[in-house]
Amino acid sequence: MxxxxxxxxxxxxxxxxxxxxxxxxxxxxxxxGYDVEIITTTFAHLKKKQRKTNVKLYDDLPYKYxxxxxxxxxxxxxxxxxxxxYIFGKNLSNYLENMKKPDVIIAAVPSLDVxxxxxxxxxxxxxxxxxxxxxLWPEAFKLILKIPVVSDLVFLPMTLQANxxxxxxxxxxxxxxxxxxxxxxxxxxxxxxxxxxxxxxxxRFDESNKNKSVEKPNGELWISYAGTLGHxxxxxxxxxxxxxxxxxxxxxxxxxxxxxxxxxxxxQEYSENxxxxxxxxxxMDYSTMVAxxxxxxxxxNPIVKGAAQSIINKHADYAAAGLPVVxxxxxxxxxDLLETYECGINxxxxxxxQVAKALQELIENPEKRKQMGENSRRMAEERFDRRxxxxxxxxxxxxxxx
Numbered sequence: 001m002x003x004x005x006x007x008x009x010x011x012x013x014x015x016x017x018x019x020x021x022x023x024x025x026x027x028x029x030x031x032x033g034y035d036v037e038i039i040t041t042t043f044a045h046l047k048k049k050q051r052k053t054n055v056k057l058y059d060d061l062p063y064k065y066x067x068x069x070x071x072x073x074x075x076x077x078x079x080x081x082x083x084x085x086y087i088f089g090k091n092l093s094n095y096l097e098n099m100k101k102p103d104v105i106i107a108a109v110p111s112l113d114v115x116x117x118x119x120x121x122x123x124x125x126x127x128x129x130x131x132x133x134x135x136l137w138p139e140a141f142k143l144i145l146k147i148p149v150v151s152d153l154v155f156l157p158m159t160l161q162a163n164x165x166x167x168x169x170x171x172x173x174x175x176x177x178x179x180x181x182x183x184x185x186x187x188x189x190x191x192x193x194x195x196x197x198x199x200x201x202x203x204r205f206d207e208s209n210k211n212k213s214v215e216k217p218n219g220e221l222w223i224s225y226a227g228t229l230g231h232x233x234x235x236x237x238x239x240x241x242x243x244x245x246x247x248x249x250x251x252x253x254x255x256x257x258x259x260x261x262x263x264x265x266x267x268q269e270y271s272e273n274x275x276x277x278x279x280x281x282x283x284m285d286y287s288t289m290v291a292x293x294x295x296x297x298x299x300x301n302p303i304v305k306g307a308a309q310s311i312i313n314k315h316a317d318y319a320a321a322g323l324p325v326v327x328x329x330x331x332x333x334x335x336d337l338l339e340t341y342e343c344g345i346n347x348x349x350x351x352x353x354q355v356a357k358a359l360q361e362l363i364e365n366p367e368k369r370k371q372m373g374e375n376s377r378r379m380a381e382e383r384f385d386r387r388x389x390x391x392x393x394x395x396x397x398x399x400x401x402x
Contacts, residue, residue, distance in 0.1 A: 002401045003035045005102040007118055009111045011040040015057050017285045019313060021198055026063040028390055036063035041088050043072040068095055089113030096121045103401045106130045110137045112158055115165035123168055128400035131169035133179040137162060139308045171396050176310035177333050196392055199384040200316045205290055212291035221251040221363060224296040226289060227314045229261035234302045237355055242276040244356035249363060258289050293321035297369060298362050303329040305349045319380035324372035326358045343376035
């Protein structure tokens with residue numbers, strides 16, 4: 001039996017809310033008869049606290065789930081985080097040296113400490129390495145330190161670290177074409193690479209919607225946002241735009257926000273000055289969020305100027321729910337998808353007026369909402385359904401494991 005090891009520093013545990021790529025991939029590989037181990041950390045990045053490692057659930061999984069010690073950190077941006085990643089990298093290095101050698105390793109980026117350790121290990125023992133790019137580091141950090149030249153110098157060591165890891169990969173996989181091309185720039189082994197969106201399993205998605213009951217008052221129209229509440233997301237622009245909506249709307253409009261993050265309180269306070277009522281649900285289990293999205297009428301994707309995000313989780317969830325999207329994200333790849341499938345309205349990244357106009361247009365035109373929603377679902381079926389798209393990753397693993 002071929003042994004596959006997946007290393008994902010920021011993996012959600014199987015008992016945590018979410019729709020994790022590598023938990024799904026691990027289950028899929030087990031179905032194909034592989035011996036699978038997923039390696040991650042004891043520290044839950046989203047909650048900023050240590051996980052319980054003695055949960056019985058971990059013993060009943062079809063794959064081995066290993067959590068290595070990491071001290072943790074209080075905030076996403078702080079020196080303690082770099083130290084914490086360094087310690088996790090050391091613990092990972094020790095673990096890899098003592099474990100049974102795998103036939104293939106899949107390593108997610110970030111973090112770069114995982115990349116360095118895994119890349120060196122695979123080179124030393126001639127183990128095929130698949131690098132799966134989830135986010136661009138240090139590009140994401142440069143958005144915070146927005147000082148030309150200075151930020152390039154500060155993050156030069158991380159850039160060189162990333163370049164070396166991409167070079168060591170036998171195959172580049174990424175969650176978007178944008179990320180894929182970044183990895184291929186430094187890799188001469190793998191000419192084409194593979195883009196597989198994070199996506200969602202539409203069968204499970206639809207089943208979740210059937211099994212959860214959400215009450216929606218008659219006559220209400222729901223605008224929804226699902227995702228992290230942090231510095232990359234401009235929820236304020238939605239509140240500002242809703243304040244510009246006509247006072248004589250035919251329906252009562254409610255804005256639903258699903259998610260958590262460091263800006264939660266900031267966004268809640270900002271919402272108090274909005275004439276459209278808002279409901280902050282916090283982080284909820286995936287099935288319940290799915291049910292709410294399927295009851296919604298419009299989705300919003302408000303991302304700040306210059307953000308490094310490309311194709312992300314919420315894109316698949318919005319599409320699976322059949323929602324038209326009002327989008328401010330600059331990512332050309334996502335904007336092109338919305339235009340190609342005619343399932344959303346792209347706005348200038350900081351234009352309150354354009355966002356207000358787009359919302360007003362969709363609120364007042366139910367037929368347009370319906371058509372765009374149907375187009376959105378078609379996009380999910382063709383581009384985001386894990387049942388089909390993740391077979392491409394399995395094929396790469398099969399080729400490397402021979």
